[in-house]
Amino acid sequence: MKIVIIGGTGLIGSKLVAKLSERGHEAVAAAPKTGVNTLTGEGLADALAGASAVVDVSNSPSFESQAALEFFQTSTGNLLAAEAAAGVGHHVALSVVGTERLISNGYFRAKIAQEKLIEGSSIPYSIVHATQFFEFVRGIADDATDGGVVRMAPVRFQPIAGDDVAEALAGVVLGAPLNGRVEVGGPDQVRMDTFFREALAVWDDPREVVTDPHARYFGSELEERSLVPGDDARLGRTRYSDWPGSK
Template sequence: MIGGTGLIGSKVVDKLREHGHEAIAAAPKTGVNTLTGEGLAEALDGADVVVDVSNSPSFDDDPAMEFFRTATTNLLEQSQKANVKHYVALSVVGTDQLQDSGYFRAKQAQEDMIAGSGQPYSIVHATQFFEFVRSISDFSTVDGEIHLPPVRFQPMAADDVAAGVARVAMGAPLNAVREIAGPEQFRLDEMVRTALADKGDPRPVVADEKAPYFGVQVTDRTLVPGSDAELGGITYTQWAAQQK
């Protein structure tokens, strides 16, 4: 499990272990560094499946591209040497429609490298996490107001993300993308307004059709999955109640 000590990775490790699988949490703090290759051979020795949920420490264009290209190159090379039978990676719903963002260009590069590697693979596209609504708010704040486009938005709980990734990891390679999402759709401005009110955050949220999403102009369909997406079971209300 690459990125196995983070928000999603630690939950995936737990879910795999609950199903009787041996899951190793690999991350820099456990001595595994995908950028330098340190500890990677040892971590993948004997592994049947590699699951990569790691993320770039920077969202800036060049550092993000460098991270995903270097880390994915090292992971693909080492997984091939280890005869890994299934390569699983976590990405984002709408990545191919967010290419005006350097970060999402880097995510697309990661996906393209995996799909073109010749190795059996599955890519999981998840919608945004409830846990990241605050980050969306902070990024979209202008002069004390949060400007967001009133487009459709279908966020999900990190627990449901982890469950979806674990299901894919335990199955046969898809050699394709699997979309997962939350059980409810909102308008983006509506979702953020509700979440901030629950946290006692007084910043006003403005529905602005010209406002970008992380610097990218989006349509009403950009942030929501297709009709065949697997939906999680945790609603926003249920998730919010768990945070109190």
């Protein structure tokens, strides 16, 4: 089966291409560096010719509200139109757990707009909501740093390995369209402040982690379950302590 991965040269996309190829599928990495640009439409028709499914794991290069909105609306609109013309039978998109709970954040509002375009299209679809990737936890700590202090809210946190996200996407795209959403998260749910206090200790990072109920996550205050999936989420197998990048 030919499956086109939009954003296929990035972190999750490259892992997904490898997993699908190992299973005998024709996995096509589509990205500007391979001649496919969803913002301009360049290369889309050729890339999608003969494709049974498309997985969109691309991301806005900017997290600024208007820039992210323009990216997702333009890119997703062009992609869905090209899929309809090519007869693609399954559109899979990667999104974020808690998007609908963080509407004060412009980036998450942009993701909601993307999902509405997908839901309103003629293409059968599946939307995968994932929690934060292990690969990004150092960036989360850096964004929460003020001087030598990392401020973290005492809320639930359930990060997941990028490999496990790619595995979940592979399972979804090879199945029947859900015409709905599925959530994926890591195997362990912990308090966010506790996670980062322990992680920084392992990193030998001298910054102090301070528990602050009003600490902001990329500009947004968090509630107890803002970042974690529901009880029926699909869970990854890799624990953070076992992940090679955790040290």
